[in-house]
Amino acid sequence: MENPDQKTAEKILKSLTKEQIALLELEHTFEIELEDKHVFTILDMEDGNYIAVNKQGKVYRLNHEHKERAQLIADSPIDFFNIYNGHKIELEILMNE
Structure with missing residues (x-):
């Protein structure tokens, strides 16, 4: 199923x-509407939290327990890979x- x-x-x-795409979890991507943002998950942090990208390419951390549930962490997917090297623990x- 597509x-x-x-x-x-x-x-x-x-x-x-x-190579960068392979480090993401796109096969499980789903859209989340959070406040006024529509984002697509790219990494499951395996604790109910996610890394997600919006349609403009901005990357957010989504933390359901934080007062600011969606926070910008990179202005572009390329910028995200300046802080992510494939190891979730570093995020x-x-x-x-």
Whole structure:
């Protein structure tokens, strides 16, 4: 079954290399409407929190327990890979800022 949210996320992330795309979890992508933002998950932090991208390519951390549930962490997918190298543990600090 084809995931239309995955196709949307792939279009948003078209500036990334195949290697970078492989570090994301696009096969499980889904759209979340949070406040006035529509974002697509790209990483599941496995604790109910996510890393997500909006249609403009801005990357957010989504933390359901934080007072600011969606916080911008990178202005573009390429900028996101300046802070993410494939190890989710390194994003833990960002999840709680």
